[in-house]
Amino acid sequence: MKDIILKAENISKQYRLGQVGTGTLSHDLNRWWHQVRGKDNPYLKIGDVNDRSTKGSSDYVWALQDINFEVERGEVLGIIGKNGAGKSTLLKILSRVTAPTTGSIQFGGRVASLLEVGTGFNGEMTGRENIFLNGAILGMTKKEITAKLDEIIDFSGCERYIDTPVKRYSSGMTVRLAFAVAAFLEPEILVIDEVLAVGDAEFQKKAIGKMQDISRGGGRTVLFVSHNMAAVKSLCTRGIVLEYGKVVLEDTIENAISHYLKGRGDAMNSKNFNDDFDKEVFKLNSISLKNKSKTIIDPLAENDIIELLTDIDIKDTEHLRYHITYHIQNEMGEAMFSFSNATDGTNLKQGNNQLKCFFPKDFFQSGQYFLSLFVIKDKREAIFVDEDIISFTVVDRIREMGVYMGREPGYIKPIFMWENKL
Structure with a gap:
């Protein structure tokens, strides 16, 4: 039997353009009047798809529509799509930062999120204090956090500045510490949205290695959003492709990446x-x-x-x-x-x-x-x-008989000049 740790059913998110919250008082009263009469929200029947390049006919837009998927314990799921496809909105809903307009999500464990640089950090507090703050938010006891403290600081590479207020950190230092906290305090579900792109190459390599360790060795689940397809392919086992707020493909990560990269260039050659x-x-x-x-x-x-x-x-x-x-x-x-x-x-x-x-x-x-x-x-x-x-x-249309038949490494084959002087 599958060990499902996260299940999303019919998730949709609607926004009203140009408004804070749900919009006008008249719309709120209309929703309430329909609700007390046992009727559906009247504004769920309207709204444009989330295509930012076109002018719509409605003030309402569906950032997400009818999203359904399951994630097994220990699985690394890649969520990919172009800018505006709905990836960040979906992760905010999964992280309980915002609520879905329709649908429900069932969780089988604690969730830790890295949705942007410094998520959950207090700039006035030191790095050390923020480690304890984030650990408490994740439901860890002070004793559990203290046991992991040295590992977190060492992994982040911020030891010299760990007692300095976070507001004085660079964006790279902040994301290093935030990732270290989320990774080492052992949430059952880790949600990461593109923040690793802020870090340098050395840290990105460390972070991807750590995510592989916690998913394969620790049996924890990772939801990963990135535009770096090499990182997605090396880390994820399965992929979901979003377009205009809808799931257009759920498949192996190789097929998901291939579908995404074709984009509007699917008319070959x-x-x-x-x-x-x-x-x-x-x-x-x-x-x-x-x-x-x-x-x-x-x-x-x-x-x-x-x-x-x-x-x-x-x-x-x-x-x-x-x-x-x-x-x-x-x-x-x-x-x-x-x-x-x-x-x-x-x-x-x-x-x-x-x-x-x-x-x-x-x-x-x-x-x-x-x-x-x-x-x-x-x-x-x-x-x-x-x-x-x-x-x-x-x-490759021509290969001489008897020569190496595999694919050479790399993507180009430059022709260099050679000399052999005796």
Whole structure:
């Protein structure tokens, strides 16, 4: 039988735009009148989906709608999605910071949360005092906290400043101490929302290792939100993908990450934009990739030159002020490198531009990649940014018989010059 430690049923959260709390007095009275007559809240029947890029028709918006999932004891669940998808709202509900509009949550243990830097800390109190304060909030006795005190201080790396008020800590020091408290005071459920991104690389590695230890060795449960897909994949066993406040996928962490990273770039290797990207300064028509000797419908082979074609119209008469830059990420969402047409003086002209960029053959390893587009003004201001605007897949089409058949490490295969002087 499953050992379920957390169960969320039909969780929804509704907000009224521009208002504090539930809104106007008339709306509150209307809710109360429906309630005393045994009827449903009338405002649950209205409201737009949580799409921040469009203008809605209602003052009400659903930050979350009909969220259902279960978490087993000792499981590490990754919750991923774009900004505004509802991740933080869900974690606030799970942490009991805010109540759901509808639905219920069943817990099987104590919950500790790191929702933002310094969660639950009092800036006027020292680091040591805040450890005892947070431990008490978690239901720990003074004796239990004292037994863990040295470990917490050592892990945080803040020993020199442990008797200094927290208001004088940097954001990195604060999150170090907050994570150490939450991890070592042994809550049954640990909820973490992106705060580790504040810490340096060394601390992030320590924190991820500690979360792995407490979930696998300690049998405790972790709910983890992050935009760092490498961290999510290394830590989590299962993933939930949120879009516009709804669960669109609940699957293995590999499948969840793949679904999330495809984004709007799911038209593989080629994408037409029509009027979607018709701006005051420019109009983006299409982006496509193909091998130099093939068409865009053929698979991209790693052993042939790859052409990247950007079809863009420039409307501004001061056209020399603009250029485009691409960022390329691997399938884990890790940035690999950026490149721009400005580096070799290939200027954009007024009217239609069909920019071609050529990747040498055998440059990419086989795998999936994602491009983010930036339109830059005066070499310093990004007037347009679209992340993961298109994805493309490179395949290995030729292998000599008898050679190594596995995938080489890394994502690119640079060709270097060699010498052998006798």
